[in-house]
Amino acid sequence: MSIVKLNTLPCPTFTWLGVNDTTADAAAPVSESVSPGGTVQISESAALEVSAQGGEKRSAVMFISPKESAHITTKVTAQGGSHVTLVQVFDGSKRTVSKVEAAIGDDAEFQLVQLYLKTADTISEVDVRLDGTRAQLDTSIGYLLGGSDRLDINLIARHFGRKTRSQITAKGVMQGSAEKTFKGTIDFVNGCSGALGEEIEDVLLIGEKVVNKTVPLILCAEENVEGSHGASIGRVDEEHIFYMLSRGLPEDEIVRLMAQSKIAQIVGRIADEQVRGRINDIIGRGIENE
Secondary structure, three states: OOEEEEOOOOOOOOHHHOOOOEEEEOOOOOOOEEOOOEEEEEOOOEEEEEEEOOOOEEEEEEEEOOOOOEEEEEEEEEOOOOEEEEEEEEOOOOOEEEEEEEEEOOOOEEEEEEEEEOOOEEEEEEEEEEOOOOOEEEEEEEEEEOOOOEEEEEEEEEEOOOOOEEEEEEEEEEOOOOEEEEEEEEEEOOOOOOOEEEEEEEEEEOOOOOEEEEEEEEEEOOOOOEEEEEEEEEEOOHHHHHHHHHOOOOHHHHHHHHHHHHHHHHHOOOOOHHHHHHHHHHHHHHHHOO
């Protein structure tokens, strides 16, 4: 099987970090696209579509736990004042390559929630075109990585339309010898006057062996725009841990509580209570097995 480049930065940079792209086996073709509704379980390679138009509201929840190495593509289309919500929960021990491609029209909104929970080896790309006037993107990403987990995320918000808005929020916890790269690009294309883009990542590192790479990037070909990015990367306060231990809490429970607290805001963006409960069960199970 041939090797292909994935998660390529739109403007190669940070060469010394080795983050301009990554590689994986080429995907095998999938016979047809499926339009999921409600909550679905994905255990193999798949091509998926979620679309809305004319003021419609559509939502889909995907629990992604491949039994073997898998490539999953999701195409999102939001037109004419519509609203699309997509929730993806990654929880698998096999290599997973995921790509979300979205096109957002006039006055349309796309809300994306992604949770990466104990992912053994995941490559994830999100490429969103804000084509229409006042198109909006709201992305919330949470990750809980431990052991030898590997995660590479490449998120690109391309502002084409006037007065478009993008908000990118990422929060996560890393422990063990986990490695993670998060590349977030806000691209202000010529003609997107009045556009606004904001990106922030908040990472908690537990242990000395984790490898974290945070790569924010703003590209600007339009004058009348506003873009910002920031990152908060910190380690566990040992005095805080000691205090809680002295109060009778076991260390694994302390780590679990800290992890849940860090990504609680991301989980809280999900409206369905049953889905939130299932996610919290996965988080708890993952920490217990660490």
